[in-house]
Amino acid sequence: xxxxxxxxxxxxxxxxxxxxxxxxxxxxxxxxxxxxxxxxxxxxxxxxxxxxxxxxxxxxxxxxxxxxxxxxxxxxxxxxxxxxxxxxxxxxxxxxxxxxxxxxxxxxxxxxxxxxxxxxxxxxxxxxxxxxxxxxxxxxxxxxxxxxxxxxxxxxxxxxxxxxxxxxxxxxxxxxxxxxxxxxxxxxxxxxxxxxxxxxxxxxxxxxxxxxxxxxxxxxxxxxxxxxxxxxxxxxxxxxxxxxxxxxxxxxxxxx
Amino acid sequence: xxxxxxxxxxxxxxxxxxxxxxxxxxxxxxxxxxxxxxxxxxxxxxxxxxxxxxxxxxxxxxxxxxxxxxxxxxxxxxxxxxxxxxxxxxxxxxxxxxxxxxxxxxxxxxxxxxxxxxxxxxxxxxxxxxxxxxxxxxxxxxxxxxxxxxxxxxxxxxxxxxxxxxxxxxxxxxxxxxxxxxxxxxxxxxxxxxxxxxxxxxxxxxxxxxxxxxxxxxxxxxxxxxxxxxxxxxxxxxxxxxxxxxxxxxxxxxxxxxxxxxxxxxxxxxxxxxxxxxxxxxxxxxxxxxxxxxxxxxxxxxxxxxxxxxxxxxxxxxxxxxxxxxxxxxxxxxxxxxxxxxxxxxxxxxxxxxxxxxxxxxxxxxxxxxxxxxxxxxxxxxxxxxxxxxxxxxxxxxxxxxxxxxxxxxxxxxxxxxxxxxxxxxxxxxxxxxxxxxxxxxxxxxxxxxxxxxxxxxxxxxxxxxxxxxxxxxxxxxxxxxxxxxxxxxxxxxxxxxxxxxxxxxxxxxxxxxxxxxxxxxxxxxxxxxxxxxxxxxxxxxxxxxxxxxxxxxxxxxxxxxxxxxxxxxxxxxxxxxxxxxxxxxxxxxxxxxxxxxxxxxxxxxxxxxxxxxxxxxxxxxxxxxxxxxxxxxxxxxxxxxxxxxxxxxxxxxxxxxx
Numbered sequence: 001x002x003x004x005x006x007x008x009x010x011x012x013x014x015x016x017x018x019x020x021x022x023x024x025x026x027x028x029x030x031x032x033x034x035x036x037x038x039x040x041x042x043x044x045x046x047x048x049x050x051x052x053x054x055x056x057x058x059x060x061x062x063x064x065x066x067x068x069x070x071x072x073x074x075x076x077x078x079x080x081x082x083x084x085x086x087x088x089x090x091x092x093x094x095x096x097x098x099x100x101x102x103x104x105x106x107x108x109x110x111x112x113x114x115x116x117x118x119x120x121x122x123x124x125x126x127x128x129x130x131x132x133x134x135x136x137x138x139x140x141x142x143x144x145x146x147x148x149x150x151x152x153x154x155x156x157x158x159x160x161x162x163x164x165x166x167x168x169x170x171x172x173x174x175x176x177x178x179x180x181x182x183x184x185x186x187x188x189x190x191x192x193x194x195x196x197x198x199x200x201x202x203x204x205x206x207x208x209x210x211x212x213x214x215x216x217x218x219x220x221x222x223x224x225x226x227x228x229x230x231x232x233x234x235x236x237x238x239x240x241x242x243x244x245x246x247x248x249x250x251x252x253x254x255x256x
Numbered sequence: 257x258x259x260x261x262x263x264x265x266x267x268x269x270x271x272x273x274x275x276x277x278x279x280x281x282x283x284x285x286x287x288x289x290x291x292x293x294x295x296x297x298x299x300x301x302x303x304x305x306x307x308x309x310x311x312x313x314x315x316x317x318x319x320x321x322x323x324x325x326x327x328x329x330x331x332x333x334x335x336x337x338x339x340x341x342x343x344x345x346x347x348x349x350x351x352x353x354x355x356x357x358x359x360x361x362x363x364x365x366x367x368x369x370x371x372x373x374x375x376x377x378x379x380x381x382x383x384x385x386x387x388x389x390x391x392x393x394x395x396x397x398x399x400x401x402x403x404x405x406x407x408x409x410x411x412x413x414x415x416x417x418x419x420x421x422x423x424x425x426x427x428x429x430x431x432x433x434x435x436x437x438x439x440x441x442x443x444x445x446x447x448x449x450x451x452x453x454x455x456x457x458x459x460x461x462x463x464x465x466x467x468x469x470x471x472x473x474x475x476x477x478x479x480x481x482x483x484x485x486x487x488x489x490x491x492x493x494x495x496x497x498x499x500x501x502x503x504x505x506x507x508x509x510x511x512x513x514x515x516x517x518x519x520x521x522x523x524x525x526x527x528x529x530x531x532x533x534x535x536x537x538x539x540x541x542x543x544x545x546x547x548x549x550x551x552x553x554x555x556x557x558x559x560x561x562x563x564x565x566x567x568x569x570x571x572x573x574x575x576x577x578x579x580x581x582x583x584x585x586x587x588x589x590x591x592x593x594x595x596x597x598x599x600x601x602x603x604x605x606x607x608x609x610x611x612x613x614x615x616x617x618x619x620x621x622x623x624x625x626x627x628x629x630x631x632x633x634x635x636x637x638x639x640x641x642x643x644x645x646x647x648x649x650x651x652x653x654x655x656x657x658x659x660x661x662x663x664x665x666x667x668x669x670x671x672x673x674x675x676x677x678x679x680x681x682x683x684x685x686x687x688x689x690x691x692x693x694x695x696x697x698x699x700x701x702x703x704x705x706x707x708x709x710x711x712x713x714x715x716x717x718x719x720x721x722x723x724x725x726x727x728x729x730x731x732x733x734x735x736x737x738x739x740x741x742x743x744x745x746x747x748x749x750x751x752x753x754x755x756x757x758x759x760x761x762x763x764x765x766x767x768x769x770x771x772x773x774x775x776x777x778x779x780x781x782x783x784x785x786x787x788x789x790x791x792x793x794x795x796x797x798x799x800x801x802x803x804x805x806x807x808x809x810x811x812x813x814x815x816x817x818x819x820x821x822x823x824x825x826x827x828x829x830x831x832x833x834x835x836x837x838x839x840x841x842x843x844x845x846x847x848x849x850x851x852x853x854x855x856x857x858x859x860x861x862x863x864x865x866x867x868x869x870x871x872x873x874x875x876x877x878x879x880x881x882x883x884x885x886x887x888x889x890x891x892x893x894x895x896x897x898x899x900x901x902x903x904x905x906x907x908x909x910x911x912x913x914x915x
Contacts, residue, residue, distance in 0.1 A: 017827065035530045035664075043535055043778070050776045050831065055822045058830055060323060062496040064536045066658060067421055068327040090661045115467060116828045123444065126324050130436035134429035135388045139308040139727045142382035146343060149397025159390035159415060162422060166326055195388045 004033025006093060009101040010045065012057055015114050022114065024103065034094035038081060039064060039071065041093055059118040066090040066230065069165030072172070073118055074105040079169035079228050087167065087230045107168050109177035111215040122168050124214040125182060131210035132203040133186040135195050154192055161188040163231045170225035170233075176217030181225035183211050184241035185233050191244055201248035208245055258901040260513070260886055263688040264368040269906045270350075273372040276689075277732055281739035288313035291738055292746060294461055294476030296448045296503050298325030300420075300427055300719060301702025302482030304726025307430035310439040312731060314738075317474055318431065319443045319463055321498055321833075326428045329484055329496040330722060333420025334541035334655065336404065336412035337719040339377040344401050348409040350374045355907060357717060360406040360586050361682070361710020362860035362876065363909045364516070366884075366902060368689060369707045376728040377720050381413055383727055389426040391415050403546050404715035406586035406914070412716045417541050417655040423719055427726070446472070447833065448503045449761035451479060451510045451698060454753045458510075458698035462754070462761045466833065469826035471758055473749035477741045478697045478734060481507060482726065485681035485703040487520065489841045489848065490793070491785025493678035494526060494539040500837040501844050504685050504704050512693035513886035513898060515686035515706035517844065518852035521713055521861045522794050523679030524590035527662050527672075528610045537677040538662055540613070541655055542715040545583045547618040547648065548672070550574050550590070552602040552611050562604070562612055562671045573597055577871075581914040588712045588861045588874070589914060591676035595794050596872065598675070605673045614671035619644035676794060680718060682709040682861060683851075686886040686900075690733035691725060694886070697737060701725035706884070711860025765825045768835045773818035777834040780815045784808065784838070784845055792849050797865040801853040808846045812893070815842060843893055850887075850895060857881045869911075878909055 008029045015022030029048075032041055039061050046056035062070040071088040075081035081091045096102065104118065112120040162185070170181035187204050190196030196203070219238055226235045265272045283291065291314050295306045298320040306318040320328060340353040353374040358365055381399070385391065391413050392400040401410040415422040434440040443463065450462035452473070460475040486501035487493035508514045525540045551570045558565065573593055575582045585593075594611050597603065604610050620637070623644030627635035635643075645668055649656070659667045685693050685700040687707055692699050702722040709717060791804035815838070823829040858867040858874035859881070867875045884900040 033531055033533055036533045037535070037662075040533045040535050044533065047776055047778060050820060050822055053820075053822070056831060058828060062322060062327055062498050063329060063332045064497060065332055065494075065538050066661075067332050067418065068322075068329070068496060069331075070322060070327050085657070086661055090658065092661065092664070094664060119828070122323055126326070126432060126435075126442075126444075129326075129429060130432040132436075134433040135386065136433065137383075137386045137430075138311040139304075139383060139430075139731070140379075142379070142386035145341075145381045145385040145391075146398050148385065150393060151397050152393045152395050155390050155393040155397075158388070159392075159422070162390050162415075162425065163418065165421075166324065189390065190388050193388050193390070195386060 004031055004036070004093070006032040006034060006096070006098045008032055008096070011101065011103045012118070013105045014057070014117055017116055018113050032093055034092065036093045037064065037089055038073070038075070038091040038093065039089050057118065058116045061089060064089040067165060069167040072107050072120065072167055074107060074172055076103050079107065079172040080230050085230055085232055087165070107172035109171045109216070111177060111179070112168060112171060124216070125166050125168065125179070127214060128179065128183055128207055128210045129186065132199070132206040135190060136199060148194060150194060158189045158192040161185045161192065161233065161237055164233050165231055167230065169228050169230060171216065173224045173228040174217065175222065175224070176220060178219045178225070179211050179214070179216035180219040180238045180241065181229060181233055181235070183207055184237035187241045187244065188237040191240060201244065201251055204241060204244040205248050258899060260686070260694065260898050260900050261688065262366065262900055263690060264366070265689065269367060269371050272368055273375055280732055280736050283735055283739050283742060285313050287742040289315065291315065291741065292317065292476045293734070294474055294479045295319070295482060296461065296480065297328065297482035297484060297702070297704070298428070298431065299328030299330035299482060299484055299702065300424055300722030301704070301726045302328070302480070303424070303427035303431045304723050305480055305482060305701060305730050306440055307427060307434050308727055308731045309734070310434035316434070316440040317443065317476065318440055319446045319448055321445065321447045321466065323444055325431055325442065325444065326425060328424060329499050330424045330719070331421045332496065333719055334417045334539060335543040336402065336414035336419045336716040337380065337423060338404065338411050338714070338716040339381045339413060339720065340374055340411060341378050341381060343399060344410045346409045348411050352409065353377060353411065356407045357708070357714060358710065358907050359912060360714040361712050362874065362912055363710065363878070363882070363904065364519070364859050364902065365708055365710030367904060367906055372729065373708050373721060373724050376724045379728055380720060380723045384423055384426050387426040387430060389415070389422050391422070402543055403584060405542055405545065405584045405590070406581070406714040412543070414543065417543070417652055420719060423723065427723070449506065449836070450757040451507050451695070452753050452757045453510055453695065454747060454751065457696045459747055460749065460754065462757045464761070467828050469824070469829065471762060473754045473758060475747050475749055477738060477744060478699060480699040480701060480730065480734070481685065481704050482701040483704045485684070486841070486844055487678045487681050489784065489845050490678040490788045491781050492529065492534060492537050492789070494523060494537050497536060500840070502837050502840045504700070505840040505844055507685060507693065507695065507698060509889050511695045512698055512700070513686035513888055514683070514847060515884050515886045516683035516711070516851065517848045517887070518792070518855060518862050519682035519711045519860060520678060521587055521680040521682060522591040522676045524587055524594055524676050525613060525674045526677035526679070527659065528605060528607060528675040538658065539677070539679060540659060540672060540674060541652070542587070544613060544652060544655065547651070548583065548613040548615050549617055550583055550611055550613055552597045552604060556601040562614070571602070578914045585914045586712055586714060591794060592863060594676055610673040610675045612671040613674045615648055615667070616671070619648050622647040680713055682706065682711060682713055686884065690736055691730050692733070692737065699730060699734060701730055711862055764836065764839070765832065768819065768821050768832060768839070769825055771817065771819050771821070773820045775818050776820055777831055777838050780811065780819060781834070781838045781841070783811060784842055787811070788845050788848070792852055795863050795865050796852050798853065801849045804849045805846055805853070808842060808849065812842045812846070815839065846893065847887060847895055851885055854885060854897065855881055874912070
């Protein structure tokens with residue numbers, strides 16, 4: 001079915017379910033086209049497995065255009081593979097060479113338990129957002145949008161933090177499995193905007209508390225998260241979060 | 257002519273909604289606490305409704321098949337969201353947004369719904385900004401706008417090329433807030449497999465836990481489907497891999513009419529297919545047509561590189577054919593024009609199934625402006641291109657990066673190659689003015705319903721409709737129904753109706769597992785997609801549609817006797833999930849062809865080759881087809897047509913012209 005000429009060896013993590021023991025399994029693939037995306041290469045593998053009567057590799061994916069944050073493969077030791085600033089679904093086989101051996105594992109972190117094969121459970125991220133990653137405004141209570149001018153630089157900075165897709169690459173790559181880049185991106189987005197001020201210090205405390213409760217590790221400033229983030233979310237966000245978290249202890253009279 | 261009631265309130269168009277809101281029955285706070293609402297889908301239409309209903313005090317359960325509500329496919333919308341704010345002082349108004357939408361839909365949408373949509377559009381922007389959605393701003397701190405197709409004002413709000421992402425994350429944060437407060441119970445990685453009906457009313461759903469395979473029963477006083485569109489019936493589309501029609505189709509089989517299924521939107525600017533391995537297509541936002549000019553060579557089979565073709569040998573065919581709207585004609589018009597050029601032998605690229613989208617002229621123009629801001633009134637070309645590229649990068653950077661990543665070409669240097677691809681479905685479950693389907697207590701919002709876009713949706717109107725339905729329409733209209741349900745106690749899920757529905761769902765799963773055939777689910781899906789694209793795609797004709805119906809019926813039989821689904825039903829089984837969805841797509845595909853065959857006219861996205869003007873434009877038949885085709889499912893995959901007449905009391909129906 002494919003028209004290319006790349007031959008590859010894949011070592012793919014197979015694990016029946018969360019309780020089962022997993023292992024890397026070797027697969028040979030021939031005639032892979034360099035124009036295929038990495039996930040399309042997996043489609044070819046799965047089609048072959050099904051035709052042989054075997055179970056296909058389960059992996060998370062959905063939009064396949066780099067925005068939903070669902071795809072999550074750890075490829076040759078790097079989340080989303082060898083290229084900077086792309087998700088696995090936007091990684092193309094032209095980034096590999098004929099004859100390559102490619103090792104594909106799931107995200108590994110205590111807070112992201114493996115569900116099956118390459119699929120992990122990232123619901124911890126949702127619970128961190130539920131703890132405070134919002135502005136408390138019910139539908140129907142908003143004033144005219146232009147009654148609140150926001151300097152462009154500030155709005156742009158908030159947007160850059162808000163571009164996080166919640167994929168979890170930052171956690172997967174961190175030796176401490178820290179979620180600080182993810183958590184701080186949301187905290188920063190809202191802390192940079194005037195709408196986010198009323199709950200600013202309450203928010204940082206409750207989100208950090210939930211982050212700790214989920215079992216994510218601490219930050220030791222290696223910067224791997226920033227380097228591997230497919231959306232280029234900046235480490236500055238972590239600094240901002242830490243500042244707000246420290247300030248909250250002095251400024252805020254609220255306790256969470 | 258109508259044999260179904262759309263329940264449009266009496267009175268002047270402009271005051272219908274206001275009067276309705278003031279007179280709709282309310283549910284008092286203590287009763288809301290005991291009324292349960294099920295919402296299926298967590299995209300813009302689902303998440304906004306779930307959050308708002310929970311804020312109002314209802315008990316809400318929300319379901320999505322993804323691992324988090326934040327991943328619903330609304331996230332991938334790029335260009336923007338329309339609103340009649342008139343911030344640009346260019347003469348916009350509620351009426352103009354209403355008018356543009358009706359005209360853009362080729363006079364096949366309901367006036368009352370569209371006017372309501374235009375009325376609440378401004379509230380959406382206010383709400384999103386209040387939530388902290390970082391929409392693009394100007395240096396003065398006010399919100400920025402851009403143009404989209406089919407309009408002559410700038411009313412599109414945006415956040416770079418990630419507007420859907422930012423709006424969805426806003427709705428998601430509102431939803432998570434309610435989840436955190438215990439007012440919404442969220443069920444991720446769950447797929448709805450059946451609607452449960454008791455005494456004719458929707459009273460719950462059967463859902464499958466996709467991780468464990470467990471079948472669950474959930475009661476609701478009302479059920480809302482915000483489950484998105486069915487573009488994946490074509491296999492290749494810009495939809496996410498998981499986007500499906502299953503929830504809507506199961507509802508259809510339980511009595512909800514399916515309206516205008518043949519109205520599909522083929523988006524003009526997508527990255528062309530690169531090979532057989534292609535699993536999905538990627539959109540390049542319509543906003544690019546603000547600054548990109550579309551052209552093909554004037555010479556047939558011209559194999560020169562774009563840069564080697566001089567200006568006077570290029571055919572800017574949209575500007576030539578439609579001088580008033582130029583590159584910003586509506587999507588259906590732009591798509592057909594691209595197909596026409598490629599079919600005539602003027603296509604570009606290896607496949608010859610592509611046209612150029614070229615940013616050079618506008619890059620240079622922006623560069624000139626930037627240079628002049630810096631005091632250089634006579635910049636050379638190189639300076640212009642350098643400064644202009646920075647402007648283009650700020651506006652569309654992420655789209656250009658995506659294009660480069662997928663094609664391996666640099667769009668800052670060579671024009672993009674683009675071709676139309678399936679993008680959105682205007683058809684969907686039939687709903688009345690209240691957004692209720694033909695099953696009492698079963699509602700449908702967003703792309704999953706048929707209501708607001710007629711035969712063609714204008715760019716930046718999908719986000720508007722999804723959020724309008726979820727934040728500002730459904731929360732009111734559902735009260736009209738629920739106010740009569742306050743004395744109904746939660747029905748235990750051991751009720752026979754739940755058992756029957758579960759039996760239906762389990763029966764299908766077991767059948768699929770036990771066929772143990774020889775071909776994968778994708779094999780059938782690709783064949784279905786091929787039939788649909790060739791015979792029910794951008795252009796359709798009677799002969800092709802009749803063939804397609806026969807081919808799809810044969811494919812359905814083959815599927816049910818030869819599909820291979822490995823694994824079991826009591827575990828995470830992605831092939832089983834796909835098989836169920838493809839089974840429903842096959843039935844839907846047949847209905848789409850039947851609907852397209854029934855509609856002996858061309859309108860919007862539905863182009864029947866037999867019905868066109870001398871210039872090749874869509875030729876409507878208002879005398880015989882100014883109706884919504886609402887299909888009722890009958891035993892054995894048969895369909896019965898019901899008609900809702902469309903009355904245009906405020907807009908003069910005319911031949912659509914963008915010349």
